[in-house]
Amino acid sequence: MSERDRFERLRLIRSPRIGPVSYRQLLARFGSAGEALRAIPDLAARGGGKASVADAGAVEREIAATRALGARYLLMGDVDYPVLLDQMEGAPPALIVRGDVGLAAKACIAMVGARNASAAACRFARSLAQDLGQRGAVVVSGLARGIDTEAHRGSIDSGTIGVIASGIDIVFPPENRDLQAQVGNQGLLVTEHPPGVQPLARHFPARNRIIAGLALGTVVVEAAPKSGSLITARLAGEAGREVMAVPGSPLDPRAQGCNSLIREGAILIQNGADIMEAIGGFDPRMVRQGSFDFIGEPVSSDVAERERTAVIALLGPAAVAVDEVIRLSGLSPAVVQTVLLELELAGGLERQAGGRVSLR
The missing domain is CATH 3.40.50.450 (Rossmann fold)
Structure with a gap:
């Protein structure tokens, strides 16, 4: 992993509304953190909102502060990540x-x-x-x-x-x-x-x-x-x-x-x-070594508006399992996960424990 790639992955992690699930999904879909960072605004717009990415200068200052404290990073995908x-x-x-x-x-x-x-x-x-x-x-x-x-x-x-x-x-x-x-x-x-x-x-x-x-x-x-x-x-x-x-x-x-x-x-x-x-x-x-090749949730590059509407209609303030949304919608896991990712980046979705989601 190059230093540039490590920096972009940390910047992706520090971006607003990017959690562990969306991080894996974005890397699985776009192949690199740099491409994912460039795609975030468009994905959020599809979800009906706006999203920004972490300021590069702020991430550079964080890295400098971490090193000054005698600490270092372990990124998911590093060979010594637990x-x-x-x-x-x-x-x-x-x-x-x-x-x-x-x-x-x-x-x-x-x-x-x-x-x-x-x-x-x-x-x-x-x-x-x-x-x-x-x-x-x-x-x-x-x-x-x-x-x-x-x-x-x-x-x-x-x-x-x-x-x-x-x-x-x-x-x-x-x-x-x-x-x-x-x-x-x-x-x-x-x-x-x-x-x-x-x-x-x-x-x-x-x-x-x-x-x-x-x-x-x-x-x-x-x-x-x-x-x-x-x-x-x-x-x-x-x-x-x-x-x-x-x-x-x-x-x-x-x-x-x-x-x-x-x-x-x-x-x-x-x-x-x-x-x-x-x-x-x-x-x-x-134990599997899944993080080393970033096996993430399936996501799709193309979602029809009727599919997006069908997924959103099944969501509400009460948490529901993602598997249940997939079953009730009759859509592929890739399509459902993409809609959820777009909503999350737009600020409209909250992920909870146990693979459950709810609208904010």
Whole structure:
């Protein structure tokens, strides 16, 4: 991949309304990011709106700032882009990383849990992370308070990956400043956001998909119902990864999430041996290498107005599966995906988890 192509791909990623799905579709249809950038205004016009592309100067400044921080980019299609993450729905087209990228190629286990974790859970998480490190595994977590912090502390010497919901130069929570620096120096620090981006609430669910995507399985140590940790576990399960949980007292609300996961089929975990046994049947060599040739959703270069009208008529503010739109419309997947892409670029469509879409 030439430097020019890398620059244009990053510019495409940073353009308004370009998400992971539309990024893949545009590359699949036009063959290069440069051609895709030139086509965006016309595609948006067909969708009934206007669209602009990222300013080249702004992208150049982002690249300079990233390099000044001692970080670098991993673009989808790079040979060292994490293979397991590539399999996740909505995997980020670009990562900014600092540290040892080779850690992501090892057997990774995600460990997540409550921010207001009990002292006993924190102690157990730290011990469990140490145990996993001694068994050759790399621990992935989110550098949050509580369980995340202890998971990183327990695995910092053996290998840990911290995924953050902000720019790589931003520390959150502030008390983890030294720990985040240590992860970047001794382990691997990962984000999908440019330098300077603050950790907004909407960034955390997106961060969770990266945590789940990097790992063969996710362990929840302590979590209340409806917590972010359970989102990570759900994403792991949807991706076909192992979901594991540490049981807790039914009298402690912080254990209800884990106990519910176990009741629903998650593997009960008591030590590192249990985790390694759970992931023992997963062979990473069986994972496809799809991103290297940018296999994307089928798109068409020509859509009749009656076809566009038929697709739009099936959409509304309530999310619907794209497969359902294809079935009800009777149109080819290529035509439906093209109409959705045009609407998205025009600002009229929102993509949601599980391959669903809705009108804005």
